[in-house]
Amino acid sequence: MADIWMPQAIKVDLGDHAPCDPGFPPKAIAHITADRDDATAAHPKDLVPFANLQGFFSGGGKGIAPHILWNPFTGTFAQFFPATSRSKGLFEKQGGTRVNRAGKVVLQIEALFFPFCRVNGKVFATLADTPCKGWSELNGFVRSWGVPDAWPMGHPNGFTSNRSEHIWETKGGWYAHAHVPENDHVDPGSWPEFVATEPFPGAAFFHTGQKSPVIAAMHQRLVTEGCNQYQASDVLDVWEPDDVKSYAAWQQKLGFSGHDANGIPGESSWEQLQVPHLV
Template sequence: MPELWLPSAERHPLGDTAPTDAQYDPRVIWHITWDKNGSPTKPLDRVPFDNLVRYFTGAGKSAAPHLLWDPFTGRTAQFYPANSRSKSVVDTAGGTRTNRTGRVVLQVETLFFPYCRVGGMTYRTVRETPGKGLDEILKWARSWGVPDVWPMGTPTWSAKRSESVWRRQGGHYAHAHVPENSHTDPGPMPKWPTKGPKPKPGRPAFPGRDSFGPGKSNASVLLLGKQLVRRGFGKHYRVGPSREWGEADRRNVRDFQLAQGWSGADADGLPGPETWRLLFA
């Protein structure tokens, strides 16, 4: 199993752990701490790392990430294990559980703000920093299956948010990409070579409820049956799935729905959009 704690990170466990929504693909969310507002004419000195550690273990617990990372020194501190959610993005009740969407949802707060001054030099973006320690963070993310891709594009200072992309694809996301949020950080990030797992091929589109049920015969019924078998929900097939809808299909779909914790009309054995999405996740 991959490491729950980044090997080189200082450990400051907050203890307030909670599971993620593991049916979604793994991902990383990148932030900057944005402690001050520098400008081209008035750059400001970087905030000390230990100040942020005290903040995230004290008054800022409610917004703590997994990692605090200093791109100038490579120093890192970790507050949650990889298999727990952290709390650095807005998570609206009733919406996508943005802090939990993925097998892991690793959140990294980069110790930085625009026009940050370090050692007499001014840095406008994280991309301009030395990026020390980034390779180890990426290696750790890859060990959890996070692919080296930005599904909504490499970060800029503009927001770009898509609920459907967020749900479907793992990879690296800016805070500016996360649904339900309004921040535009982290801005341009360092470029890194692709070394990790390749992103999964796109999920087949849901063909519609009318494709399934008594008397239906089509390629979607066969595709559904094959995926049920792949996911371990094919025990009611005597021979195997086919293009013809049958009671075995309904019972296998119902088993899958029950495994999601659904009941009543939500577990009737007829696939809808959410059943399809989770089955092919």
């Protein structure tokens, strides 16, 4: 089962959980915080601190809080609602479609960004220009809830609106705030491309002596994630006992336990590991 709390995120549970509507397909909604609207190329403004936005959404901004606040410059996350609950980042018209709930999940992501923000002396015109740190982990978490890597109404490209209630109600995937019925926002303006990852090869693939570049790529990701139980003598591309130990450490990091942390990859943990696709 997928985690309801993103393992990499600071957990700031606001309570007030409410179910989503599984009669609609799973969705993710892309927002930007747009904290300042007076920044220009000629007059950029410093990025608002992450802590300010975390404090806002856990305080006076509770009524419009998303699921996840993401800092694309540092890869820091804060999560305010579990994945199984609706969040509150979308305007809902009285008597209309309850857009915050319209999906098996409706995962709302607020990227800490506004056009022409300045970070460490460098100016960024679009979100896609930023380092997008943490995007692979975020993309993996959203995938684990069955949200496909697709933009049913088109990848965000500029601050323009384009809305279709029929598509919204019938297609799963990622939507810009600018795509959501009953809303008038035009964000996020841009968004990073989906992360190409190696598909899950099945649990039977992972047996003693299996040799594959996929195992080498997995090995490197486990080390990066701080789940390194390897010895210098281990063979990088061969499945060995230390792969089991390292993968079990990854499963435990994700919150799995018992048989679910036995060191044999499962589909959910594999998707969240984000092993790069091998061409």
